Amino acid sequence: MNLIKLFETQRVLDDRIIKEKGLEGQDLLPMKILALQVELGELANEWRGFKFWSENQKSNTFYPCLDCGGGGHDFIKNCVSCDGTGKGGNPLLEEYVDCLHFILSIGLTIGSTNPRVEFPITGGRSKEFTTVRFNECLRFANLLLDDDYYDLLFQYFMDLGYMLGFTWGQIEQAYYAKNQINHERQATGY
Structure with missing residues (x-):
């Protein structure tokens, strides 16, 4: 993952906004910190692993294509929107990169654009470890106003991505796709 390019891409969007x-x-x-906290909550909601009261604790990693209804076709040929897969996207990954946008933006604001990142740092992907990592990300986000916890937040957030099953490549590709959507939204008065 090219962090320099990610920060520069985020800078262009931030400057535009x-x-x-x-x-x-x-x-x-x-x-920005509040927005990050909200997005972390939305990410946790798509992960669902903390919902001990629910029968459905499976992550939301698929939603059907809106154009073909998830069938993969439009009655004549394969759907051009989803390439015939029926998949409209991965809400878990989309929420993850929404968080990443704000984490990068916060780094630009506080002048921390070279965080140390080792991917992954965790030993597992259990619900318990993932829940702890979510809580740590939220805790470090809370501390950003007073102290320099940015590097820890960045590291733990990258680790959370691993725990959720994402690769560097998936994260980077999804980030750039969402960045393009964010620019389109600015152009249309979002």
């Missing part, structure tokens, strides 16, 4: 929304000179860090 700041300019187009007239946010120059404003302290956006508290809002």
Whole structure:
């Protein structure tokens, strides 16, 4: 994963948003941290592993294509939107890269764009380890306003990606796809 390129890509989006929304000179860090916390909650919700009260603790890693309804065809040929697979996307991965956007943006804001990352650092993918990693990411996000916990947050978040079953390549590809969507949203007044 090319972190320099990821940070530069995020910088372009952040600069665009700041300019187009007239946010120059404003302290956006508290809002970025809150946005990250919300996205971490959405990611946990798609993971579902913490829902001890539910029969369904399986991660949401697939939603059907909206154009073909998940059937993979449009009655004449393979669906051009999903290439005939019926898959519309991976909500778990999409929420993960939403978090990554805010983590990169926070790094740009606080001037930390070279975090040390070893992927993975964990020894397992159990529900218990993954729950702990989610809680640690939330805890370090809370501490970003007062102390320098950014490197730990970044490391633990990358580790969480491994625990959720993602590779560097999947994360990077999904990040760039979502970044393009974010630019399109800015162009259409999202």
